[in-house]
Amino acid sequence: MTPPLFWVDEVAAAGEQATVSGSEGRHAVTVTRIRRGQTVILGDGRGTFADCEVLDTSGKDRLSVRVGRVEFVTRPKPLVTIVQALPKSERSELAVDLMTEAGVDVIVPWQASRCVARWAGSKAERGVDKWRSAAATAAKQARRPWIPEIADLATTMDVRDRCARVVGDGGMVALLHEEGATPFRSLDFAGAPEIVMVIGPEGGxxxxxxxxxxxLGGTSVVLGPEVLRTAAAGAVALGALGAVTDRWSR
Structure with missing residues (x-):
């Protein structure tokens, strides 16, 4: 079984000692019950991670380790951004969790016209913070070197500008829609530096x-014969993309 992963601000150099404290230390010592002699992984969420030997634990939230092999993993290519229309509240963080485990690079929360959920003011800030926390937790569970970026809440104009930039730079924009004219499997992703997949809310x-x-250059795409819930569509699309590009080559 892969050793558990814990986040730190910076990964120390090989041979050095490091301390994990705070919420991550508490999770290691109190929840996961890590003990002396075990192996853990420390990561910074920005591609660097290290195999570490646990030297000692103290209190309920401090873990001392010796850093072993340190590795930097580049982001997989092509870069994948998912523009996710806000799901209903009970499925909002589930969507982030599933997309993170499936390998998304960037998630853009979008206030689409048919969204039932409405974020404004402090609610938007809290919503983005919850998505970032969910992404960090899911990335840890999936042993990902990179925590996906969670952008600020986007308007339709923001999404329009992002898609225009990606198309202008030679990337692809796919609108996942049950009445899409183009099958997902027929898209040619070769050479695209970035792919944006736009997912609507429960009402499409x-x-x-x-x-x-x-x-603006986007393509209306049907992913498959089933109609997927908005919370699951991103993860399913990422799985399909991983199978037809080099993203799963590692």
Missing amino acids: LDPAEIADLTA
Whole structure:
């Protein structure tokens, strides 16, 4: 079984001693019950991680380790951004969890026109913070070297600007829609430096949103024969993408 992963601000050099404290130390000592002599992984969430030997624990939240092999893992290519329309509250963090475990690089929360959930003011800040926390937790569970970036809440104009930039830079934009004209498996991802997949809310993408984003170079795509919940669509699409690109080559 892969050793458990814990986040630190910076990964120390091989041979050095390091201390894990705070919430991560508490999780290691009190929840996971790590003990002297065990192996753990420390990561910074930015691609660097290290195999470490546990030297000692103290109190309820301090773990002392000796750093062994240190490795830097580059992000997989192509870079994948998912623009996720806000799901209903009970499924909001589930969507982030599933996409993170499936390997997403960037998640953009989007206030689409048909969203039932509405974020504004401090609610938007709290919502983004919860998504970032969910992404860090899921990345730890999945033993990911990179914690996905969670962008600030986006308007449709923000999404439009992002998609236009990606298309202009030679990337691809796919709008996942049950009435999409193009099968996902027929897309040619070769050479695309970045892929943006746009996922609507429970009520689906609005026709005006589809028309606007396809006019910018996006493609309306059907993922498969089943109609997926918005919380699951991103993870399923990432799995399909991993199988047809080099993202799963490692």
